[in-house]
Amino acid sequence: MQALYAQLLVGLINGSFYALLSLGLAVIFGMLNIINFAHGALYMMGAFVAYFLLNLGGINYWWALLLAPIIVGIFGMILERTMLQWLTGLDHLYGLLLTFGIALIVQGVFQNYFGSSGLPYAIPDQLRGGMNLGFMFLPVYRGWVVIFSLVVCIATWFLIEKTRLGAYLRAATENPTLVRAFGINVPRMITLTYGLGVGLAALAGVLSAPINQVRPLMGADLIIVVFAVVVIGGMGSIMGSIITGFALGVIEGLTKYFYPEASNTVVFVLMVLVLLVKPTGLTGRAA
Amino acid sequence: MKKSIASLLLGTALAVTTTGAAFAQDKTVKIGALSDQSGLYADLGGPGSTLAAQMAVEDSGLAGKGWKIDIISGDHQNKPDIGTAIARQWFDVDKVDIIVDVPNSGVALAVNNVVKEKNGVYINSGAATSDLTNAQCSPNTVHWTYDTYMLAHTTGQALVKAGGDTWFFLTADYAFGAALERDTTAVITANGGKVVGGVKHPLNTPDFSSFLLQAQASKAKIIGLANAGGDTTNTIKQAAEFGIVKGGQKLAALLLFLTDVKAIGLETAQGLNFTETFYWDMNDQTRAFSKRFSAKMKNGAMPTMVQAGVYAGVRHYLKALEALGGNPHDGVKVVQKMKSMPTEDDLFGKGEIQPNGRTIHNAYLFEVKTPSESKGPWDFYKLVGTVPGDQAFTPLSESKCALLKK
Numbered sequence: 025m026q027a028l029y030a031q032l033l034v035g036l037i038n039g040s041f042y043a044l045l046s047l048g049l050a051v052i053f054g055m056l057n058i059i060n061f062a063h064g065a066l067y068m069m070g071a072f073v074a075y076f077l078l079n080l081g082g083i084n085y086w087w088a089l090l091l092a093p094i095i096v097g098i099f100g101m102i103l104e105r106t107m108l109q110w111l112t113g114l115d116h117l118y119g120l121l122l123t124f125g126i127a128l129i130v131q132g133v134f135q136n137y138f139g140s141s142g143l144p145y146a147i148p149d150q151l152r153g154g155m156n157l158g159f160m161f162l163p164v165y166r167g168w169v170v171i172f173s174l175v176v177c178i179a180t181w182f183l184i185e186k187t188r189l190g191a192y193l194r195a196a197t198e199n200p201t202l203v204r205a206f207g208i209n210v211p212r213m214i215t216l217t218y219g220l221g222v223g224l225a226a227l228a229g230v231l232s233a234p235i236n237q238v239r240p241l242m243g244a245d246l247i248i249v250v251f252a253v254v255v256i257g258g259m260g261s262i263m264g265s266i267i268t269g270f271a272l273g274v275i276e277g278l279t280k281y282f283y284p285e286a287s288n289t290v291v292f293v294l295m296v297l298v299l300l301v302k303p304t305g306l307t308g309r310a311a
Numbered sequence: 312m313k314k315s316i317a318s319l320l321l322g323t324a325l326a327v328t329t330t331g332a333a334f335a336q337d338k339t340v341k342i343g344a345l346s347d348q349s350g351l352y353a354d355l356g357g358p359g360s361t362l363a364a365q366m367a368v369e370d371s372g373l374a375g376k377g378w379k380i381d382i383i384s385g386d387h388q389n390k391p392d393i394g395t396a397i398a399r400q401w402f403d404v405d406k407v408d409i410i411v412d413v414p415n416s417g418v419a420l421a422v423n424n425v426v427k428e429k430n431g432v433y434i435n436s437g438a439a440t441s442d443l444t445n446a447q448c449s450p451n452t453v454h455w456t457y458d459t460y461m462l463a464h465t466t467g468q469a470l471v472k473a474g475g476d477t478w479f480f481l482t483a484d485y486a487f488g489a490a491l492e493r494d495t496t497a498v499i500t501a502n503g504g505k506v507v508g509g510v511k512h513p514l515n516t517p518d519f520s521s522f523l524l525q526a527q528a529s530k531a532k533i534i535g536l537a538n539a540g541g542d543t544t545n546t547i548k549q550a551a552e553f554g555i556v557k558g559g560q561k562l563a564a565l566l567l568f569l570t571d572v573k574a575i576g577l578e579t580a581q582g583l584n585f586t587e588t589f590y591w592d593m594n595d596q597t598r599a600f601s602k603r604f605s606a607k608m609k610n611g612a613m614p615t616m617v618q619a620g621v622y623a624g625v626r627h628y629l630k631a632l633e634a635l636g637g638n639p640h641d642g643v644k645v646v647q648k649m650k651s652m653p654t655e656d657d658l659f660g661k662g663e664i665q666p667n668g669r670t671i672h673n674a675y676l677f678e679v680k681t682p683s684e685s686k687g688p689w690d691f692y693k694l695v696g697t698v699p700g701d702q703a704f705t706p707l708s709e710s711k712c713a714l715l716k717k
Contacts, residue, residue, distance in 0.1 A: 142544065235548075236517055
């Protein structure tokens with residue numbers, strides 16, 4: 025029984041990454057109508073920026089949590105300005121193909137220079153060690169990941185669903201012409217939104233750097249699962265992707281306990297089941 | 312009818328003489344370096360293996376003697392179907408003579424069948440499964456660098472003898488993991504130890520925490536890692552995070568490569584014991600080769616034992632071709648010649664290829680240095696012990712290879 029609780033907690037930790045990444049995807053899809061396949065590559069860039077900041081600039085983890093999302097977010101905004109904006113109004117497929125291509129190029133470049141086995145990034149001193157919870161040994165860092173990502177997820181949800189800025193954003197995606205008539209710069213808003221989504225991916229990358237290796241393919245390995253999370257949660261639904269992210273992490277953790285061989289596929293089995301019953305995903309709106 | 316038989320015989324005779332003549336003059340060779348070029352084993356083999364093959368060709372000096380030797384490379388992506396498709400195309404279309412490297416035991420065993428069917432030469436350096444020279448041995452195959460039997464009988468045995476008598480396995484769920492767990496379990500039980508449990512994880516798993524918790528709960532003295540590359544580095548890093556070694560359990564990295572230690576960092580990897588058959592900083596010859604190799608690598612990496620094995624294997628293959636006086640394009644014949652000549656090179660020293668295709672050379676027990684002991688970016692290993700080849704690898708009396716039955 026103790027082991028089961030431990031697996032639940034570990035699942036929640038992985039769920040934090042799924043939630044952060046699928047949240048960014050949902051924001052981008054909801055506002056830009058783009059299926060951002062480059063998300064995994066941008067997550068990887070977040071981890072690499074943290075690595076560079078530490079090893080070239082001596083800038084520690086805490087600053088990286090702030091700076092890496094900004095740097096990668098700016099890179100994302102440049103992508104949006106130079107490439108993605110031309111796809112406005114076209115079929116989803118074009119965005120998917122373009123971002124997939126971007127992901128391959130970015131990953132290829134990193135792999136060419138840094139190999140595939142990755143670079144070490146140490147856990148910051150303040151978050152080292154762990155505590156004995158009675159049923160398991162919880163590394164402090166992992167506990168921090170769960171709490172921090174929960175806070176970020178809720179803050180993002182609040183920003184989009186409850187603030188005036190979020191209301192503009194949602195209005196701009198519903199009816200850009202009308203919103204522009206109010207004197208609001210819609211293209212800039214879209215660019216900033218993409219930057220925000222990308223920043224969330226980079227933030228997840230920084231969080232993951234001390235747990236996983238900083239590897240060029242770290243995003244490629246994760247992105248398919250995250251897409252499954254988004255599909256199960258319902259494309260474009262903010263709260264849906266947060267809840268599904270955490271829930272699927274837990275389900276995956278349980279599978280690792282009861283039948284480890286299936287842990288890589290359980291998410292996809294669930295996806296099939298959900299789509300059979302509810303094609304829009306658990307909380308998705310009908311297209 | 313009689314006439315046609317006569318002309319057939321004449322034609323055959325003519326063909327035999329012309330092939331014979333062509334063989335004596337044929338000095339063209341095509342080498343295919345088949346590896347994981349982009350996945351979790353790319354750093355231990357991959358582009359570095361292709362470079363090692365190129366260096367072997369250059370160092371052989373055969374170009375100066377009128378030989379024309381080409382190298383092509385391919386990416387099997389750790390998928391047996393892709394690996395065999397490339398191998399078939401190489402033999403059928405590109406007229407490749409020899410396939411080298413092929414890490415990932417699943418792919419390696421599949422390619423083994425193709426090479427045998429096409430009568431090519433197969434020098435495997437990257438894969439671990441001892442089946443390549445045992446149950447599934449082939450007259451076309453030489454297994455160069457290491458195998459699961461050797462890993463089990465060096466690292467495994469040393470740990471059991473040092474008191475690690477209860478084991479829990481974290482095993483990569485494919486041919487390699489199964490072979491390594493099987494061979495190590497045999498050593499553990501033979502030495503009075505016991506396997507108390509294990510878990511099979513999918514290849515290329517980013518998160519091991521669930522599995523590590525199970526290993527922790529098993530209370531086994533040793534957690535045996537029957538995985539490799541990125542899977543091993545992630546396990547070791549995350550085991551440190553969960554305080555496994557501090558809690559009194561010991562990690563046995565049954566297979567660890569130089570590039571893995573680089574990826575983990577000495578801070579976390581220090582003190583790990585493991586076995587390799589090559590380390591760049593062993594002697595003047597290995598250092599000289601490794602520095603030349605490193606200068607040509609994009610990230611300045613030193614060679615792993617897999618890449619060293621590709622170099623040594625290709626060197627020996629070319630020596631055999633030179634001794635034959637030309638390329639007969641007949642895999643079995645070339646491999647027989649390779650087996651008949653003792654092996655000797657700067658990287659592995661003196662050795663031999665057994666009749667089952669297993670190359671025999673020394674194996675070394677290493678320990679990872681502490682950060683303060685390390686003097687440079689690739690200064691990672693301390694030599695703990697040397698196991699002579701005849702004790703490290705499967706004795707012929709135990710081999711189930713069909714080639715040994717006369």
